[in-house]
Ligand code: ADP
C-alpha cells in the first residue's frame with residue numbers, strides 16, 4: 001500500500017505545508033526516515049511550520065540548498081483516504097491545498113511533544129493508620145478497577161481534602177506516575193438498551209443498520225416531521241457502526257449542539273462522546289484531534305469542521321438538520337459540509353444519513369433520482385401531533401401604529417397564559433429596529449463602510465451594521481439635515497417586539513432569544529434549557545430558535561412576518577421560507593399538548609404560504625423542482641459565483657469586464673457568464689464588491705473551466721477574487 005511508502009534519512013521528500021504557497025516543497029527526510037503521510041515540522045525561512053510528507057520530492061530544487069525536515073510529530077500519520085478527500089475537496093471548491101491542510105489541522109499544539117501529567121495509582125504499602133477519609137480514597141480507586149486519576153480527580157471522587165491524598169502518597173499507599181495528558185475517550189457501549197422503537201422507527205433503523213453493516217458507501221435521506229424520532233433512529237445506526245468497530249460522526253448545526261443532545265447520546269451509549277465545536281477549549285480540541293487520529297474516540301458530535309478530523313476508520317456520518325444553511329461555510333474555504341460529508345464517505349466506504357423534517361431541494365432531488373435512499377417517518381412520536389397551522393390575514397386586522405402583534409394572535413397568547421403554557425413569537429430580525437429615519441428629511445442612517453442601513457440595538461444603545469459589525473451611537477441630530485430630535489426607529493426587530501409583548505402582557509415572563517444578546521454560545525444554551533423547563537411564558541426568537549430545541553410546554557407559535565423571506569431575489573427564497581416556517585411551527589406541541597401555529601401574512605394566498613399551511617410538502621417540492629428545472633438552475637444546473645472586491649471601484653469593474661470578455665474557457669463547456677454587476681451588498685468594510693455569475697449545465701467540467709478562465713488574472717494591490725461553487729447566498 002502506498003501509505004507504507006518509506007523515505008530513508010536524507011532522501012528527497014515533498015512536503016505540503018500549511019503556508020499559502022501553492023506547491024509542495026522539497027526537503028530531506030529526517031534522521032530515522034519517515035513514512036508518507038507523516039505530520040512533520042519543517043523550516044521555512046526563519047520559521048518552523050507544520051506540514052505533511054506528500055510523496056517523493058519534485059527534484060527541481062538545488063540539492064545543495066535542500067534543508068532537512070526538523071522532526072516527525074508524534075501523531076498518527078495522514079491516511080491515504082484523507083489525502084484523497086482533501087485533494088478532491090480542493091478541486092471541487094477551487095481551494096489551494098495549503099488551505100485544505102489548515103482546515104485539517106485546526107487543533108492547537110499538534111507540534112508540541114505529547115505533554116504529560118501526574119496521575120496516582122494504588123501503591124504497594126498500606127497507610128500507617130487507616131482513617132475514614134483514607135479508606136474512602138482507597139475504596140474509590142478499587143471501584144474503578146485500577147484506573148489512574150489526577151490528585152484533584154481522586155480527592156473529588158472520594159470527597160476528601162487534597163491533603164488526605166498527599167498524605168497517602170507520602171506513605172507509599174499511592175504511587176505517582178506520568179501519563180499523557182490527552183486521555184482516550186471512555187468506551188461507548190452500543191449494547192445498552194435503547195428506547196423501544198415504534199414499528200416505523202424500527203423499520204427505518206433496521207435499513208440503516210444493514211446499510212452500515214454492508215461496509216460500503218451509500219447515502220440515505222431520513223425525512224421525518226419534527227418530533228418523529230429521527231434522532232432515536234439514527235442513534236441506532238450509530239450503534240450498528242460502533243458494533244462494527246468503526247468510528248461515527250454526527251454533524252449538527254453549531255447552535256443545536258446542546259447539553260440536552262449530549263445527554264441523550266450519553267443515555268444511549270453510557271458515556272459522553274467527543275465534542276468538536278468553536279466553544280471547545282484548546283485542550284479539548286487537541287484531545288479530540290489526537291484521539292480521533294488514534295482511533296480512541298468512537299463517536300464525535302461536532303459542527304461542520306469536524307469533517308476534517310483525522311478519522312482512522314470512519315463508518316458513518318450523520319448530517320442532522322441537513323437543510324440548515326449554516327452548513328455552508330461562508331468565509332475562508334467556501335464548502336458545504338453536507339456535500340463534503342458525502343464526498344468523504346465515498347472515499348472511505350462509509351454511510352451518510354441526511355436527517356431533516358424539511359430537506360434541501362438538492363437532497364430531495366437526489367432521492368427522487370434514486371441516488372440516495374429515502375426513509376420517511378410520518379408520525380410524531382407518542383401523543384404529540386403536528387400543530388394546527390393557520391394564516392392571520394393582516395389586511396383585515398386592526399393594529400395600532402408601531403405594533404406588530406395582531407388582535408387574533410394576542411388572544412391566542414392570552415389563552416396560553418391562562419393555561420400556563422408557553423407561546424413563541426418568531427421574527428427573523430435582530431436588534432430593535434431595522435431602520436432609523438429622520439422624520440424631517442427622510443434620511444436613513446447607513447453604515448459608513450458598507451452598502452447597508454444600520455440597525456438600532458437598544459439593549460446596547462447603539463446602531464450596528466450587520467455586515468461589518470461597526471457600531472455608532474444613536475444620533476440625536478440628523479447627520480444629513482442637522483435637524484434635532486427627529487430621528488425615529490422604523491419597523492420591528494426582536495427587541496422592539498419584546499417591548500410590545502411586555503406592554504401587552506405586563507405580568508408575563510418574557511424571554512428574548514437572539515444570538516447578540518448573549519455573551520457566549522454557552523450562556524445562550526443555558527438560557528434555552530431554563531426556558532425548556534418552563535422559566536418563561538413568552539419566548540421571542542430569531543432564526544436560532546428554529547433549530548432543534550425542544551420546548552415541551554410550548555403550544556403556540558406566532559410568526560410575526562411570514563412574508564419576510566419571500567421578497568428576496570434569491571433563487572432559494574421560496575425553499576428557505578418553506579423550511580423555516582415549517583421548522584418554526586414544528587416547535588409547538590412537541591409533548592402531549594397539541595400545538596397551534598399562526599402565520600401573520602399580507603398575502604395568505606401566495607403559493608408558498610399555501611403550501612406551508614396545507615402541509616403538502618411533496619406538492620411544494622415538485623412545483624419548486626419544476627420551476628428550477630425550467631430555469632436550468634440548481635439542482636438542475638450548476639452555478640458559481642465570482643466575487644471581486646477592492647477599495648477602488650473602477651479597478652474592480654475593470655477586472656470584472658476583462659473576465660467577462662475573455663470567457664473562452666467557459667464557452668468551451670457551454671457555460672454562460674453574467675455580469676459584472678454590483679453585488680447585492682455593493683460595499684462591505686469599505687471594499688467595493690462586484691459579482692459575476694456563471695451558469696452551466698449539469699455534468700460539465702465547471703471547476704476546470706473556471707480555473708482556466710481565472711488563471712490569467714493578475715490581482716494587483718488589494719484586489720481579491722473569490723470563487724463560490726454552488727453559492728447559497730447571493731450577497
Ligand atoms: P426528531 O429528531 O425527529 O425531532 P426526536 O428523536 O428528538 O425526534 O424525538 C422526539 C421526542 O420523542 C424525543 O424526546 C424522544 O426522546 C421521544 N421519542 C421518540 N421516539 C421514541 C421512542 N420510540 N420511545 C420513547 N421516546 C421516543
Ligand code: ZN
Nearest residue numbers: 447450465468
Ligand atoms: Zn458596515
